[in-house]
Amino acid sequence: MNESACTTILVGKKASIDGSTMIARNDDTFLPLTPQRFVMQQAVSGRHETLESNINGFKAPLPESGYKTTFTPNVEVDRWGVFNETSINERNVAMSSTESVYGNERALAYDPWVKNGLAEDSLQTMVAPFIDSARHGVKYLGNLIKKYGSPEGNGILLSDANEVWYMEIVTGHHWAATRIPDDAYAIAANQVAQDHIDFNDPDNYMWSDGLQEFVAEHHLNPSKDDFNFRRIFGTDNEKDRHYNTPRVWYGQRCFNPEIEQDPQSSNLPFICHANRLLSVEDLEDVLSSHYNETPYDPLGHGSEADKKKFRPISLNRTQNSHVLQIRNDVPAQQAALMWICFGVPTFTPYVPFYSNANDTDPSWSETSCDYNIKDAYWMYRTLSMLTETHYSNFLQENRDYLTDAKEEQHRLIAETDKNAAELSGQELVAYLTTRNHEMVAEMRDRTMKEIGNFVKQGLQLSKLTFDMDANL
Numbered sequence: 048m049n050e051s052a053c054t055t056i057l058v059g060k061k062a063s064i065d066g067s068t069m070i071a072r073n074d075d076t077f078l079p080l081t082p083q084r085f086v087m088q089q090a091v092s093g094r095h096e097t098l099e100s101n102i103n104g105f106k107a108p109l110p111e112s113g114y115k116t117t118f119t120p121n122v123e124v125d126r127w128g129v130f131n132e133t134s135i136n137e138r139n140v141a142m143s144s145t146e147s148v149y150g151n152e153r154a155l156a157y158d159p160w161v162k163n164g165l166a167e168d169s170l171q172t173m174v175a176p177f178i179d180s181a182r183h184g185v186k187y188l189g190n191l192i193k194k195y196g197s198p199e200g201n202g203i204l205l206s207d208a209n210e211v212w213y214m215e216i217v218t219g220h221h222w223a224a225t226r227i228p229d230d231a232y233a234i235a236a237n238q239v240a241q242d243h244i245d246f247n248d249p250d251n252y253m254w255s256d257g258l259q260e261f262v263a264e265h266h267l268n269p270s271k272d273d274f275n276f277r278r279i280f281g282t283d284n285e286k287d288r289h290y291n292t293p294r295v296w297y298g299q300r301c302f303n304p305e306i307e308q309d310p311q312s313s314n315l316p317f318i319c320h321a322n323r324l325l326s327v328e329d330l331e332d333v334l335s336s337h338y339n340e341t342p343y344d345p346l347g348h349g350s351e352a353d354k355k356k357f358r359p360i361s362l363n364r365t366q367n368s369h370v371l372q373i374r375n376d377v378p379a380q381q382a383a384l385m386w387i388c389f390g391v392p393t394f395t396p397y398v399p400f401y402s403n404a405n406d407t408d409p410s411w412s413e414t415s416c417d418y419n420i421k422d423a424y425w426m427y428r429t430l431s432m433l434t435e436t437h438y439s440n441f442l443q444e445n446r447d448y449l450t451d452a453k454e455e456q457h458r459l460i461a462e463t464d465k466n467a468a469e470l471s472g473q474e475l476v477a478y479l480t481t482r483n484h485e486m487v488a489e490m491r492d493r494t495m496k497e498i499g500n501f502v503k504q505g506l507q508l509s510k511l512t513f514d515m516d517a518n519l
Contacts, residue, residue, distance in 0.1 A: 054236045054294050054360045055146045055204055056330050057211050060375060061229040064324040067374040068211050070204040071330045072143045073360060073392065074119075074132050074367040081366045082122035082424050083389055085411040087404065088176065090115040090137065098172060102128040103198055104163040107191075113176035114138055117385060117402050119367050122414045128168035133369050134175040135383045135402035139207060141371035142175045142184060146202030148239050150217040154280050157265045158218035161196025170201065181205035181212045185224045185253050188214065193256065196220055202235055208373045208382065214253075215239055217280040221258055226251040231318050232302060232325060234333075236294035236360075239281030242317045244274050283313050293343070293357035298333045310343075310357065327370050327386060327397075328453065334368050335361045335392035346438055361393045363431070368392040380475055381467045384460070387411075390427025394434040394445055396452040398423075398490050399460060401479040408487040420498075423487070430494055433501040437508055441501055448497045452490060459486055 052075040060068045092112045099106045101124070118131040135141045145167045165173060173191060178184040184205040196219045203214040214224035217239055225241050227233050228251075233240065244252050246259060262268050267279050288311040296310040302321040337359035342349030345359060361368075370386040386397040389411075400407070411423045420426050434445045463482045470478055 052237060052290075052358075052362075052364065053146045054234070054298070054334065055143075055202060055213070055240075056232065056234050056298065056333060057204055057206070057213055057227045058232045058325050058330070059211050059227050059229040060209065062232050062321060062325055064326045065374065065376055067372050067376075068141075068206045068208060069325070069327065069330060069370055069372050070141055070143055070206045070211060071334060071370040072133075072146065072204060072368070073334050073362075073365045074369070075362055075364045076121075076130075076366045077127065077364075079363045080428075081127060082414045082416060082422075083119055083367045084122055084414045085117070085119050085387060085389075085400070085407050085423075087406050087412075088113075088116050088118055091176075098169060100128065100166065100169045101125065102168045103166050105165055105169050105195065105198075106163070107165070107169075107173065107195060109173070110177050116176040117400075117407070118171065118175070119369070119387065122416055129172060130168050131171035131175070132367060133371070133385070133387075134171060135371055135373075135385055136176055136178070137403070138179050139373050139379060139383045139402075140175075140178050140180060140184060141204075141206045141373055141383070142171060142178075143204040143369065143371060144170050144174075144201060146204070146235050147237055148200040148202050148215055148217065148235075149237070149282050150200050150239070150280050151282050153265075154218050154221075154267055158220055158261065160198045161219045162198055164196035164198045164219065165191055166198045167201055170203070178205075181207045181210045182226075182253075185212050185214050189222060189224075189253065189255060192216055192220060192222060200239075202240065204371075206371065206373055208375055208379070212253075213241065215241055215276070215280075217276075221255045221261060221280075223254040223258065223276050224252065225317070228318060231320050233317055233319065234295045234298040235317075236291045236298075238287055238291045238295075239277045240295075240317050241276040242278075244276050246274070277317070288313070289356065290358045293338075294360050297336060297338055297341075297360065301333050301336070302329070327372060330370050331386070331388075331392070331397050333360065334370075335388075337361050337393060346435075361391060363391055365392055368397070370397060377464050378468060380471065381464060381479060388427070389424045391431035391435070394431045395427040395494075396449055396456075396490060398486060399456055400483050400486070401463070403476055404480040404483050405476055406480060408484050410487060410491065423491075426491065426494055426498070430498050430501070433498060433505065437501070437505055440504065440508060444497075444500065448493065452493055455489060455493075456486070459489065
C-alpha cells in the first residue's frame with residue numbers, strides 16, 4: 048500500500064539563507080511511471096461528505112468546512128488510490144506525507160496495525176485543508192490516529208512561517224513528533240528517525256497518549272537512561288544499512304562535509320546543524336543526488352559492486368519531488384512557494400508556484416494516463432529519459448539547462464514579489480495565478496528546446512552508421 052521509498056529534508060527558519068522554513072521530500076512511487084497531477088482544491092463550507100479509501104476501506108466523514116489547498120494526487124486513482132501527498136493551504140501551512148517508516152516486531156506485537164485505519168492514500172486529504180499551523184497539524188493528525196488507528200508506519204512533514212515539525216506513526220496508535228530547532232535541519236529515509244524525546248518539553252515534542260506507559264509496560268526500551276524513539280520503535284537491520292541509512296549519510300555529507308561518518312552507521316544524528324545557511328538549491332541538490340562524487344554513484348566510475356551497493360536518493364521511481372517554502376521576507380499573501388519536480392530530479396528542474404492562486408496550469412493539472420508530451424509530467428520525464436540514455440554526451444548541456452532555468456526562476460520570482468507587494472485581495476490572487484502560468488510557459492519553452500536538441504544529437508549518435516569512402 049505504501050508509496051514505500053521516500054527521502055525527507057526539514058529546515059528551520061534560522062538555518063535557511065533567507066529566513067524561510069522549508070520541508071522537502073522525494074515521493075517515490077510504485078513504478079517508474081505513476082502519472083501525477085498538481086491541482087487546486089477550493090475552499091469548502093457546508094459540506095456533508097464521507098471519504099472512503101479504495102485501497103484499504105478506510106472510511107470517515109470530512110469536516111463541513113475546509114481551506115483552499117493545493118494537492119499533488121495520482122492520476123489513476125481507481126488503480127493506485129488518491130495519495131494527495133503534497134500541499135500548502137491558504138493559511139500558509141505546508142504538509143508533505145508520507146515518509147514510509149517501519150516499526151519493529153516487539154512494539155507491533157502489543158499495538159498492531161489497524162487494517163482499515165488512516166493510511167497514506169487518505170492522510171493528506173483528511174488533514175491538510177483543516178489545520179491552522181504546523182503544531183495544530185500534529186495534534187489534529189494525532190487525534191485521528193487515536194480514533195481510527197494506522198495500518199502502516201508513516202512520517203509526516205509539517206511547517207508554517209515559524210515552525211517545522213516531523214511526526215512519526217510507528218504502531219497502530221502510537222506516535223511522536225519533534226519540532227526541528229530553528230537553527231537546525233533533519234533528514235529521514237524510510238527508517239524511524241527521531242531519537243531523544245523529552246517529555247518535560249511539550250513545546251518542542253509531542254506524543255501519543257500513554258506512550259511512556261506503553262513502552263514501560265511492555266519492556267520496549269533497551270536504553271538504561273534515555274527514551275530513544277528510534278531504538279525503541281525502529282528497525283536496525285541489513286536492509287536499513289543498504290537501503291536507508293546511506294541516503295541520510297549522503298544528505299548530511301552535503302550539508303556538513305567536514306564531518307566524517309560511516310554510510311552504514313546506525314547512529315547518524317537526527318537533529319543537525321549545517322556548516323552554512325541552506326537554500327532551496329541545497330535541498331534540490333540532495334533530492335536530485337545519486338551519491339555524486341563517491342564510489343557509490345550508479346552513473347559514476349566506481350566498481351560495479353560499489354555502484355550497486357546503496358539505494359540512491361533520486362530514482363526513476365521519483366514521481367514528485369518538492370520543496371515547500373514559507374518565506375518570512377515578503378508579505379504573507381505571497382510567502383508560500385511550492386517548488387515541484389515531476390521528472391527525475393537528477394535531470395529536470397523544480398518549478399516554483401505561488402500557492403495563493405486560483406488554479407493550476409492545465410499542463411500540470413490535467414495529466415493524461417498515456418504519454419502526452421504536452422503534459423508537464425510526460426514532458427519532463429521525456430527529458431529525463433533522453434538525458435540518461437546518452438548521459439556522458441548530454442551531461443554538461445543538461446547542467447547548463449538546469450542552471451539557466453534556476454537563474455530565470457529567481458529573476459521571475461523577484462519581479463513577481465516586487466509587483467505583488469502593491470496588490471491585495473483577489474487582485475493579488477489573480478496576479479499570482481497569471482505569473483504561475485507564465486512560469487510554466489517559460490519552463491516549457493526551455494524544456495522543449497532542450498528535448499529537441501537532444502533528439503537531434505541522439506540521432507547522430509546511432510551505432511547504425513557507416514562512413515563511405517568518397518572514392519568508391
